[in-house]
Amino acid sequence: MPRDKLARWLDLIALLLNRQYPVTREEIFNKVAAYRATIRPDDKRSHASTRRTFERDKDELRALGVTIRTREISDAEWDEPRSGYSLSDRDFYLPYLELSANVASSDRPYPGLTRIPVTDEDLDILDRATARIAQRTESPLAAAAQSARRKLTFDLPFESVEIERVLARDMSADDRSALATLQQAVASHSAVTFGYYSIARDDTAQRSVEPWGLFFSWGHWYLVGHDRDREAERVFRVDRMTGAVAEQGKAARFEPPADFDIRSYVGRAPWELSQAEPVTVTVRFDFPESRTVLARQLGTPTAEVLDDGGAEVEFQVRERGPFLRWLLTMSGSARVVGPQEVADDLEALRKRVLALYSGGDR
Amino acid sequence: MTAPERLNRIVSLVAELSRDGGSADGISFAELARRFGTTESAIAADVRALTSLGESAADDWLLSLHLWQEGDRLAGTSLGPFRRPIRLTPEEVLAIRVGLAADPKAAERLSPDLRQALLAGGDDDDAPPAVAVDRASLDADAIRGLLLDAVHLGRRVGIRYLTPGDGEPHQRTVHPYRVLEDRGWVYLSAWCEAGEGWRRFRLDRIVEAELDDAGFDRRPEEEVSREAEAVFREPDGKAVDDVRVRFDPAVARWLEERYPDGVSDEDGGLTVTYRVASPHWLVRHVLQYGDAAEVMGPEGYREAVVAAAGG
Known part of the structure; x- marks a missing residue:
């Protein structure tokens, strides 16, 4: 299917563009989801067929001018030389x-x-x-x-008369996904209803919302809008919605407030996305996780690059749940310095997770 | 619409949206449709396709992408790839040449660099690139590239290396033999001059690496072979596991759409099987659900989650 191929190509291209050294086929097959999904570890035929797909992908991309090059990597004298693949900026982008x-x-x-x-x-x-x-x-x-x-024309201002005919204007969604529905509803200023799961309250409820804007950050789509029942501005994760439907009729129409600016939300961390009062939380990160946190600019460092490579960072946390769950993924390299209440909550969460794995048969 | 057309359009779309740090007001769907000679639906579908690349372990690049829509206007920034259109395809170059051929005097008046770029025959040289960098700092990929070059060329490397809990980073001069990946972590296997012994350095703990001009005398071959046979396993496609994760009923409800192959149980939970190359990735993925997700098996992965959660 064309869409799967497109996703596969984008993944492969992004992977290779991101590396400054040749990548082995094995690593490509491990890292690109579409290849990984088709390989059965003990089945040689699946290996061969995935290899054929990879070769076809390279050929088709080469026909587009995207030249993935093969380089020999010999990383030790006693090894057979292996092939690695690389894609330089020069072989992909317009000069x-x-x-x-x-x-x-x-x-x-x-x-x-x-x-x-x-x-x-x-x-x-x-x-x-x-x-x-x-x-x-x-x-x-x-x-x-x-x-x-x-x-x-990305670089050069051509003057000539436009040649392209303007094609059909309609943005009707032939895709029933929540995102497609929301894209259209945001564009046409019509209210939407959807089922929404709130982790904090651990319940699913029907919501009726005037969708002011959509944004994609940190790998997730979010909707910002006016919750008609709660009569307040809210932020929703699109992947927690079910059955999103645009409302019909005059009552569905709305105007977003003139001073609404979606950009103030973009790039905010997930725990900053609500109207709740922020709590200042200080966390100490060990190296090398400290490097990732600083690079993503997720908080304000109070002490960057301590003696052992760690960092101390201050966060404005409006939603404690997402924040604690994020700290939990740091594999013990994150310690809450203060306030104590938040440190206690993190410890409680850690204990609840560990309790899942102790005792009882699976 | 073919995959090549969509690829071209998606890359150009990201480039267009994110140029100059992203336009303040964004660009309307209608304008984008006109610019790309397509429909507004297609542009909206391209945005969805781009951002649905999902949960592969290699998708860090999606984290460097921010997009937003307000009304019918779209804007975005990318700190990573796709900030320029794809280079001209051979067919596009041909179209330009044919167009130029209609006015041969015009072609002669083109600036030499431009003429060379557009009208020169064949493809670029196939010569292997020279050493890309001789000093790499903090950037894990650049460090890895430098180390691979060092192994290939047989050159000494100076590294600054941090072990957790230590004071200052250690400065070491090492003789690099191989760069290996094991369960998602990348290591340098090298002979350390100061310690006079074999060491393995995790690449993400190397703060800085510098290529030395000098080579080194290789250790005796039997010793090198012995070291190579120890612990490490090369990535070989066998390192992919099927890992089962069960999600609580409350969370399962809104995960069903994303995981249509998930198996529901009597209690309303949902068990999803992930094909995993990097335990590191899976552990992080599961922990972000807190206590609403549990790894059912294999046992090694349960242990990995317990270890990561500090148990």
Whole structure:
């Protein structure tokens, strides 16, 4: 199915772009979910068929100009040399086409890419050359010329008349997922109802909400809106919703407040996403977890890089549950310095988790 | 719509949304549809496809992506990949060449670098890259790259290494022999000059690594072989386990949609089987549910969760 292939390609590309060294096939098969799902450890045929899929993926990507290269890795003299795969920025991204020399380096996220100076005359020539072919809609190259133009306009301001016809406007969701419903409801300003599980209250209830905005952070989608029953602003995790449906009729229409700005929510940590009063919690992290916490900028360091590589960080915690569960995933490398009440809650949670594994047969 | 078209569009979409640190007001779906020559539904579907890549262990890159929608306007930032469009495909290059051929004098007037980039024949060189960096600090991937180069070239490496609970990081000069992965952790197996013995260094505890110009005398081969046969297992596809996790009824309710293959039990709980290459990842994943999730088996994974939770 095309969607599975797309997800597989994005995973593979992101994995290889992220590494500065060749990656073995074994590691690729372990890390890319789609390959991992098809390999049965003791079944040679599943290995072979996954390998064939991988080879086909590389070939199809190469036809797109995405060149995954094979490199030999020999990490020890007594080993057979193994193959590793790499994808450099240069083999994936469009080079920088620079009309002017005044481009800030912060606008150039990939330093390894070639920079090609472009004059006004070049611009004019390219503009016309691509428009010429794009307009010959009967030519098989027209589509390629159009997509070439789209890529080039990322850097270059083409002047020519737009060639693309504007296609159907409707954003009807043929996807029944909660997210698809919400995307449309947010765009059309119509209220939604859904079942929602609240971990804090451990219950599921029907909610009626005016969806002001959606955001994706830390790998999850969130909805911000006005809860009609509680008459207050709330934040919801989209993956805790069931049966999301857009309401119909005049009563469904609303206007979000003029001063609402979704950006104030984006990038907030999950424990900061409510209207509850924040509690300041100080946590000490050991190295190397300290490095991850600091890199993600999740709190305010009070003491960065202590003698042993650890760090002490202050958090504004509005929702204690998500915060404690996050600390729990740090495998004992996180200690709550204060307040004591929060340290006690973390200890209680730890004990409850351990209780699951002690005593009784499974 | 083919996968190549969608891939192109999704990468360009992220690039467009996140350029210049993300536009303050965002871009409307209608405008995006026009720019990409498609429908608003397709753009919305692309956003869903991009963010549904789910729970694979390699998806840290999704954490560097932030997107938001207010009304019919979309905006976002990416600190990781996809901040530029994909390079021109061979077909796109051909289309440009054909367009240029219609006005040959124009092609001659193109700036040399541009002409070279667009009209030069074949593909880039296949020469293996030179050593990428000779000093890498804090970035685990760069450190690993440097160490692999050092192993390949037979060069000494200076590392600054932190063991938990120690004071200052230790400075060591080592002779690197192999970089190995074991159960999700990556190690350097090396001869340590100061300690005069074989050591294994976990890569995420290496704060800094620097490549030395000098090589080193290899240890006797029998010793090197013995060291290689010890403990470590190379990643070989056999290191994938099926791990069963049971979720409490309360949580199970909203997980059913995400895990259609999950098995419900009489009490309303849901047992999901994960195919896991990295126990480290699975443990973190389970613990984020607190006491609403329990690893049922294999036993080794139950033990791993207990250890991680401080038991």
